[in-house]
Amino acid sequence: AGFVVFYDLVLGTDVSQRALRLVAALYSEGQEVGAPTLLPPVHCLPGVSQPYTHSLTPTNHALLLVKQSLPGVHPSPSLSLVLEVQAARDPDVHHREVFKLLSCGWTRMELFDQYNQLCSGHWRAPVRSLPIRPSLNLAQLNSVPQVGNMELCLRLVNGRDGDVQTLAKPDPTNTTHYI
16 A cells, blocks of 8 residues: 655745755665655745744744555665655845755654554654765764754554644644644
């Protein structure tokens, strides 16, 4: 049945960032599996204060609201989802909806546990500083600095639950259920 990834929102984006886009890629043991998927760019919106951050620096957020079905993926503890975050600071000179998106960070999600079960749930993944290094182990990944307070909120669900989860509407003012 595969699984479905719901890219819900990005919290803690810099106020200078006008648009964001994710580039999703599957990796196995540090090697890319298949072609990366470019998700559509979205506008950044005025920030939402997060209760656990004590930063006085204002931030924005971006509602992604994108669903990616991965029906033919075989479970493996070595399989991970690597997400590059690209951002644009300014619209083009003619103020059109065309942005020059540059990589500003990345994160990695483990997809399956040691029993080949999907790590389903609501996840909050810190966006890490560049360069993208998909082969890092968890301890090494946790030593990579976070980009400000930027976090990606996403859901991993089994393929059979994808339709039900489509009904959920992410709320940037209530993200406590993402862990």
